[in-house]
Amino acid sequence: MTKNTKATPGPDRFVYVLHTVSFVIVLLIWLLILIYYNTLPDTIPVHYNFSGVADGFGPKNDLFLLAAIAAIMFLIVYFSGYLIRFLKHSGKVPGGKELNQLDNSCRMLAGVNLVLSLTFGYIALRTIQLANGAAGGLGVWFAPLFVLAVLGVLVFYSIRIIRA
16 A cells, blocks of 8 residues: 655645734734724824824724735735645646745745734734824834844745755
8 A cells, every 4th residue: 555645735734834924913903902992183194205204194993904915914924835735736837946935935925914914013003002102103224124124034035946
């Protein structure tokens, strides 16, 4: 009797953890908005300039749009990784280097998903704080840090994919 040695579909543990943390953050964004919605003034910051200072204001309902965008971004990135995993386990990938490249692609998407979820979570939290009277904005470091985080994940895994 021969044993079936084909791998079962699914992400590796690292990818699973990153996506789970990202999903929890998106849920926390929704929860945060629902908890604080009634304490918010009718007009809240809805746009920030590159220096992290609020320069656009709108209705507090716009926080739900922020949460919806975070959820949609999570789903797009998650299912992009799912398609890669499906390809990996379809039997159409020869193996070896190509499988390693697909694994690193899944890890890269999971890393980007975490950065995006953290970013949306921070924006939601700071918007609620600012609307309720806290001083400041997102911080002058916010935009450069976001760009560096996304680029860092992309460059790190791109190098791993090339070297695979």
